Amino acid sequence: MAGWTSNLSQWVEERWNLRNWLSPILDTEVTEYKEKMRFCWGGMTFALIVVELITGIFLAYYYQPSVKGAFQSIAFITDQVYLGWLVRGIHHYASYLIIVTVVVHMMIVFFRGAYKPPREMTWVSGVFLLLLCFAFSFTGYLLTWDQRGYWATRIGTGMASELPIIGEYLMIFLQGGYGVKQPTIIRFFISHVIVLPLFLIGFLLAHFIMIRRQGIKKPF
């Protein structure tokens, strides 16, 4: 096959010799169970996470993490920014879908017994990923700074305060003070867009490397 595509791939190949280097990935056959819907839920979750990362970065261009600016900037994104309503809507609804796909994924893994040795640590990393999804949702919910987000956060931090011994400290720690105020917005925003994504990428890598090394569990 002549033409510019093969020229291009030849040009790349001559310089960096990628074919060899990537062959463990490119030449691995997709498992024979590939047609079955039940093996797709992890991948669907990951696809949605990529959607969240991309739309989240776009939102962050306009979002203002302050008591004065938060709600107003969200309204600005929704009503003024070109396609802002679309980006925000995708970010919003994909975050709900992630919870659905991740829970279905987990249930399928559970009922197939795929968490059993030698795959225990894949399951454990999955539990961390689930908790990260919850943390993303909890911190993201406050960012709109509307009645729903504000009160949901008050209830969430209030729950934390009921833990024995560390409860009150934990509530103040989460809020950055006695109330849900400016320090809380900053805390939640930085966690939502920097800290949690870093942890997410780390745990995703671990999850995927282990799956690669061990392969998908054969169905029983």
Added chain:
Amino acid sequence: MDEKNAIEMKNPTPSVSRRKLLRFIMAFLGLFGLGAILSSIIVFLTPPRSALKKVGGWQVVGNLSEFKESSLVKTYFGLPVILIKNGKGLLSFSTICPHLGCIVIWDEKKKWFICPCHDAAFDAGGKVLKGPAKPYNLLPMEIKVEGEMIAVKLPEDKLPGYPSWFRITMISGV
């Protein structure tokens, strides 16, 4: 005799125990370093004392001249308290619903406090009538009138019988 055995004969004590000790020391230092880093992160993220501005103790919330007629209710934005004047005199309650912390409002027609969040209701004396706030009543506040000034006392210490978020919210100034 190879080199390895020769060394072992010169050192009768097995060097394994020394290796074990070194490994133990390294592990200890590693864990110590990790603990130092983790605890520093937690310390850094803990809000400093000066950022914990609380509104506790006596707070002036109004003026007697505002309460000429009875059955008058005033809410104080910025402070989660309500002043109410009825047949019994001047009363004050915390407006924080003891269910999950929403702000209750006074319904003048029905003469009760109603919570917009999950429909808890409290009578004019703060006693819970219905809804998920049971068995907690509205927190009554101590009132002091000095001259024309009305002050209420916000709690500074633990409120026995109320959940801990309740006190923290009380002193945060909503």
